[in-house]
Amino acid sequence: MFRSYTYWVFYLTLTFAAFTEVNAVEGECKKTLVVSVAQEWPPFSYLEDDEFKGLDIEIVELVLRNANYCWNYVYYPSSTRSLIELKKGNVDLIFAASYTSERADYAFYSEAYRFETMQLFGRIGQIAKSTLEAGSTIAVNRGSHYGNDFERYRQECEECIVDTNTASERFALVDRGRVDFAIEESIAGDYIIDKAGLTGSIVPTSVTINRSPVHFMLSKKQLTFLELDHLNQVIGNSHNEINSIVIKYHQRYGN
Structure with missing residues (x-):
């Protein structure tokens, strides 16, 4: 049976803030991984x-516990x-990563553990066709990859993209x-609309930007092929x- 011991450390520098949670199990774990998380x-x-x-926190903790890893x-x-930081070897694992x-070149990819659907969201009454219209301004997550079709749109209209x-x-x-629009994972978008009281102003459009498997990205500087x-194996067995x-969160927040 697993037992968790938690200690919190908060520190602030000119470049980043970090919360660190140290989890341990009875006895010694095989390895302790530094996992990059999103705060919002x-x-x-x-x-x-x-x-x-x-959702992803629950999956990460499930897989790492089953692998007898700490984090x-x-x-x-x-x-x-x-x-x-993962490329430098300061981070061991990033979840929900697209290939x-x-x-x-610098990270291992695990087997896919779930799929994500990236949807285009806009204001009510705004028309969105089955493809992106030229010149539409779109807010995206800095550093995210939304598939080759969207990357072509980005290259054709760099000023249209707001990171x-x-x-x-x-x-x-x-x-x-x-x-004009924002790109967000479909469940996450529905969650934000509900929690932020935006039901009367923002809706998902009919445009799906990308549907793709997501993986754990693992630092090649810190993990081996055997550990991958x-x-x-643990992902498959879990x-x-x-x-x-995943079903629990779909039922809680999905349309």
């Missing part, structure tokens, strides 16, 4: 009452910074008319438990 990405990863919670949580202000060949650090910031820009294989977590 509900319902996937968010800080509430000095504790990180959310430390660290928070950076953007996913771009998290990727830099790119560039990132695969942001949080989903709340993206939806606020849409609500104020500063941008071990985590992949399939039913992971699906139960």
Whole structure:
């Protein structure tokens, strides 16, 4: 049986703030991983009452417990910074990661553990066709990859893309008319609309930007092929438990 011992450390520098949670099990764990978390990405990863919670947090903790690994949580202000720290070897694991060949140069990718659907959200009454209209301004998460089609749109209209650090910031820009649309995972978008009282102003459009599997990204400087294989086996063996977590959040926040 697992027992958790938790200690909190908060520190602030000119470049980032971090919360670290140290988790241990009875006896010694095989390895302690530094896991980069998002502080404001509900319902996937968010800080509430000095504790990180959310769909992906539950999956990460399930998999790492089943793998007999301990973990430390660290928070950076953007996913771009998290990727830099993983490349340096200061972060061991980033969850909800989409595969790119560039990132695969410095990171292992685990087997996919769930799918995510990135949806276009806009103000009520705003027309969105089945494809993006040229010139539409779109708020996106800084450092995120939304598939090849969207990358072509970004290259064709760089000034149309507004990089942001949080989903709340993206939806606020849409609500104020500063941008036409925001890209957000479908469940997360529904969550924000509900919690922020935006039901009468922002809705998901019919445009799906991308639907893709997500993985754990693991630092090649800190983990081995054998450890990657071990985590992949645990992910496969935990399939039913992971699906139960995903279904729970779909029922709670999805349309």
